Amino acid sequence: MESSSSWKALLLMVFFLLPLLAQGMTRHYKFDVVEKSFTRLCSTKSIVTVNGQFPGPTLYAREDDTVVVKVVNRVKVNVTIHWHGVRQLRTGWADGPAYITQCPIQPGQSYVYNFTLAGQRGTLLWHAHISWQRATVHGAIVILPKRGVAYPFFPTPHKEVVLVLAEWWRSDVEAVIDEAMNSGRAPNVSDAHTINGHAGPVSGCASSAQDGLTVRVDKGKTYLFRIINAALNEDLFFKVAGHQLTVVEVDATYTKPFTTDTLLITPGQTTNVLLTADQGAGRYLVAASPFADSPLVAVDNRTATATVQYASSVSASAVVTTTKPPPQNATPVASSFVDTLRSLNSKQYPAKVPLMVDRSLLFTVGLGVNPCATCTNGSRVVADINNVTFVMPTTALLQAHYFNTSGVFTDDFPGQPPIAFNYTGSGPSNMQTMNGTRLYRLSFNASVQLVLQDTGVIGPESHPIHLHGYNFFVVGRGVGNYDPKTSPSKFNLVDPVERNTIGVPTGGWTAIRFRADNPGVWFLHCHFEVHTSWGLKMAFVVDDGKGTNESLLPPPSDFPAC
Known part of the structure; x- marks a missing residue:
């Protein structure tokens, strides 16, 4: 009993x-x-x-x-x-x-x-x-993954390694952007790139000779590298000498696996790759180097380095196999990587791409010039979306939305460029933008197609765009101006890659789709911090749906006061 x-x-x-x-x-x-x-x-x-x-x-x-x-x-x-x-x-x-x-x-x-x-x-x-x-x-x-749930198409790796790519300034970064904003000019570039906080040996700096990260591996075993680009202002290539990398996940979504020797990761993006230790004993250089294919952009051209060292290489002075980073302007390498990415789209992890569109938006992203009496040359470089340079409020937008506080923002952000022009050409003669705290309102569960179009105002350049609160599907991209009649015919609506941050190519466009199933106020901005500082940002306000499960929760009791 x-x-x-x-x-x-x-x-x-x-x-x-x-x-x-x-x-x-x-x-x-x-x-x-x-x-x-x-x-x-x-x-x-x-x-x-x-x-x-x-x-x-x-x-x-x-x-x-x-x-x-x-x-x-x-x-x-x-x-x-x-x-x-x-x-x-x-x-x-x-x-x-x-x-x-x-x-x-x-x-x-x-x-x-x-x-x-x-x-x-x-x-x-x-x-x-x-x-x-x-x-x-x-x-x-x-x-x-949840306990008891295996990785979907690859065995559990022998070890997982987190690699955070970033930038380092010798000076105070707040002083760098403050000086730029006061002068109206571009800020100074960083002094080095880093991998997990270390730049590796840097020319002209004797104390940095041992300042490098070492990842130790055993021959024949497979490792999962979790790679993050936390840099402020630069897209980065990533390579490991003598080794191929199998891409299995980006931005916390599984991908169809493919093998490459070079990754492109924009600020805010993440990429998981498998590395199999299938080479001979020795030390193999890891490199993180900048990608910028616009003549307008100045970048920190130093390459951060780390080392993959086989356990059988007992001496730290063992032969190092080096790798040559792609040229800084290697557009074909960057485009090949981006174009190869696909969603896994399996039964367990389907790609739920919106096939019908409720809202079709076109956002131009780029630079402009506004008057500034206190700035050098009497003008200031600004950035904008659809010719609107975003003005930061002094009250949190979500708080104003939730409590229906008037005077903080308007919901009249333009869904199309106010003036149509040859976006990737020389641009209009008037490069001035409008200022405003303007949001775009979406009804709950609306399906949205957003085309992000680079412009040639001042000069074309790439823009890593991040959408808060959502994942989206990258259904298409191209060079030149987006054509609403012909461009959609090449869209991938079957297995497009799912991300939260995507690079708009220099002098080109990217089309994304998402479903507005998350109520609240959600930021959309360039993840080059200099462009965000200049105003390349906006926000969507997504209304509540029906019932409490489709409504924004109330603010917590310790919500900070402005």
Whole structure:
């Protein structure tokens, strides 16, 4: 009798626990935002960090877990943290961009970010989302599959390695952008690229000779590299000497696997690759180098390096096999990588591409020039979407939307360019833009097609565009002007890659589709921080649907005040 009762109790416990396990666990983290001194490139400077680390700590969780992060601001400036690529279903209060979804966390204050990783697995990025703090305040988000769920088409790797690519300035980055904004000119470029905070040997800097990352591998085993571009202003190529890389995931969505020797990763994007240690004993150079195919753009042309070292190579002075990065303007290499990406589109992970479109939008993205009495030459370089240079509010847009506060924003953002012209040509003679805090309103569950068109105003250049709160499907891209009559005939509506950040090619266009099934206010902006500072940003306001499950949750009790 006692044995039978015990079994019944156990079965009842399992019956009640299984739904809880299916919902995921709650993971608690604490982020202390503090200053700490680091020595890089023969110089020492104090930077803003999380928990004194550069890059910051990696946040680990599983699909469908709830993540609770208490962020405590122990520095003298305002801070926010954005969980880049997290869908934030109905939890826009935890998204993080300053004055868009929240007021900043002021010095001495704290804020608890609470969100669920619903239906996501792979690699994402967290970073500061105010001014240029992202330069040093960033880290990885690793979302493992649910317990008992294997990777979809490849065996569990021997080991997983997080690689965060970034930039390093010898000077204070806030001073760099402040000087640029005051002068009206472009800011100085960085002094080096880094891999997990290390630049590798840098010419002219003796103390950096040993400043490199080493990834140790065993011959015959396969490794999963989780690669993140946290750089402020530069697209980056990534290569490992002597090795092929098999792409299996981008932006926390699985892809059809393909093999390449060179990756392209724009700021904000992530890429997971498999590397099999199939070479002879030795040390193999890892390289992260810039990609920029516009003559308009100045970049930091230093290549960050790390080393893949086979365990049998006991000597650190073993022969190093080097790799030659692609030329800085290697457009064919970049385009080949982007064009090869496809969604996995399996039964378990389908590509739910909207086939019908409720809203068809065309957004031009580019630069302009506005008058500035206090600036050099009496003018200021600005950036815009559909000729609107975004003006940041002093009240959080999500807060104004939720409480129906008037006077903070308007919902009349133009869905088409106000004036049609040859977008990739020389551009109009009048390069002045309009200023405004203008949003575009979408009804709940509307299907949206958005074409992002680069312009030749001042000069063409690429733009990594990030949409908060959503994943989208990249259904098409091309060079020149988008043609609404002919371009859609080449769209991929079967297995287009699913992302949260996409590069608009220099002098070209990219078309994306998504379903507006997440109520709130969602930022859309260039992930080159200089362009965001200049005003290349806007936001969608997505209305509530029917019932509480389609409505924005109320703000938390500790929501920061502006």
